[in-house]
Amino acid sequence: MDQTTHSFAAIILAAGKGTRMKSDMHKVLHKVAGRAMLEHLMASVAELGPERLAVVVGAGREQIEAAVGDRAQTCLQEPQLGTGHAVQQAESALAGFSGDVLVLYGDVPFVRAATMREMLERLHGEDSPAAVVLGFEPEDPLAYGRVIADDDGRILKMVEYKDADESERACHLCNSGLLAARAADLFALLARVGNDNAQGEYYLPDIVNIAIADGKPCAVIVADSADEVAGINSRAELAEAEARWQSARRLRAMDEGATLIAPETVFFAWDTQLGRDVTIEPNVFFGPGVTVADNVLVRANSHIEGAKLASGVKVGPFARLRPGTVMEEDSFVGNFVEVKNAVLHEGAKASHLTYLGDATIGAGANIGAGTITCNYDGYFKYKTVIGERAFIGSNSALVAPVTIGADAIVAAGSTVSRDVAPGELRMVRAEQLVKPGWADRFHDAMKKKKEAAKKA
Missing domain, CATH: 2.160.10.10 (Hexapeptide repeat proteins)
Structure with missing residues (x-):
């Protein structure tokens, strides 16, 4: 175990219904390389030695609770009113905890422990950012939310694609949704997030813009690849994730x-x-x-x-x-x-x-x-x-x-x-019975019988 310098807690969001998976099994329990998505993620978190671990559940909560057992505290989100609201449900599980908090997603299973460490360490940089966002740069940014930042990784603005202007859409640094913040900052900022949007939901990334408006810096670090933060929402995406994982594992096998x-x-x-x-x-x-x-x-x-x-x-x-x-x-x-x-x-x-x-x-x-x-x-x-x-x-x-x-x-x-x-x-065998000529007589009789049947 390679623990972090500062104490931290992790919140894993796993309350979604996963309707695109078309399954009675909870989405995050579907397997890649024979291991549930959630287990992949929890193993990476465990490498860093979290002080607390909370999993936010909703639909299919019994399946998640059975899977995590006593390794994590589950927190119910009902109704489900967005990612910001989901994180708020873990506040009681983190009561009395004053360290760092890492917010992860159960359907984004392959975030490396090294990336999580980098996010947590960035929280303790000289500028003491209120939040650290994990960004990524896909080949095609599609409709992902954008992270507008300066050359030093200081965030100027978080903007959803539908709200972005042409210059902002030209930015290829996208928001993965993963975030780190100190516990006190995280929950204080979440308390100020509103739901005045098309979905009527409380979005986690809004805390970044609130902090920036308060004059508090926020920072972004960039994932090594878009694959690291790829979400898995359907059977097709599950198969794609399997293919990527297997390809990397084969290369490692040959390298070793x-x-x-x-x-x-x-x-x-x-x-x-x-x-x-x-x-x-x-x-x-x-x-x-x-x-x-x-x-x-x-x-x-x-x-x-x-x-x-x-x-x-x-x-x-x-x-x-x-x-x-x-x-x-x-x-x-x-x-x-x-x-x-x-x-x-x-x-x-x-x-x-x-x-x-x-x-x-x-x-x-x-x-x-x-x-x-x-x-x-x-x-x-x-x-x-x-x-x-x-x-x-x-x-x-x-x-x-x-x-x-x-x-x-x-x-x-x-x-x-x-x-x-x-x-x-x-030797355990029945005694062999030998009848000389029996097979020849049998074949002759059957051939005659067959010929007679043809003439009849």
Whole structure:
């Protein structure tokens, strides 16, 4: 944690209905890279060590309250009368707090901790601004509100696009809506904001113009990119945010020593960890909770989540690793192998067409094609333990709970429901029935029957 010099509180606005998302799920709980927007933002805030954190809720408040738990105090905005009114609802949550306040938006999830720090530090500049606004410079400023400022970043005027004249519209410095102020200044200025506008709402940026009219300076800092302050309001914008995040993560993976054969086809989760000299073939998806050590090969069309892969592991193609999978050094799962809540010790391998669930596979064990661990009876899960160097023949069913001893052999096609001792051969098959000439007689009879049917 890299805490700020001065104590601060954060207010996250998340009271909007999010109607453009067309979802029963609250907008800020929709995920990018497997993590809710709100969680991305809260993680960045947490890096700076806030003294207090308040989340302003409205529609879908129960979902937000369940998501944040005791990590933040929620404040209800009802009715919803604008961003200024929303911030006011957090005043009681910040009672007795005299530090800085950072105002953020739950649907603007990728503001960097470094940018937040810069905003807070600017509050303590020599001119002691009453408010610090985060601006950005998009390629097309569209109808964003403008921040009119001098070369030193001192704000002269905040103006909405519809109220701006031609010279003001020519300014490409736009208002992101994010703002920092000292608590006393913030709430005193908000108390003076009116709602004499087309929407009849109380707008947060109005505090800047009020402060300037009082002769108090306000300042702007500029985000590194427009992407950092991009809001997500629809499914299309959610997809665009995902694409931007994935593109940046792929570049970082390659910069840190991983080979991505077809980068645009690989998808990472927010917490994917990759070692050096990892090779990832096309069409690989990482869900949350994956750690990959050095010198791992992940072959094409594999899906991995909640798994830990040690050095020298090989996975796929067409493998699925589910949560709880641990693959130790030089273990291998091949095509159409699914693993769940199982440990493959060093050098263990399941080359194809296998399901290993709730199992421990000993070092050097070989799991033949078509083997399954029958781990569920419809009510409870049971464990299969396979010893070191054991050999499980193809098309075997291991009915858990069961233990296969070290160096044991399970013959192909066996259904094993009792423990197998170390070094033992277990063969569970019905006796083969042989009837010489039966197939020839069958084919002759059926051919005659077919010919008779044609003539009929």
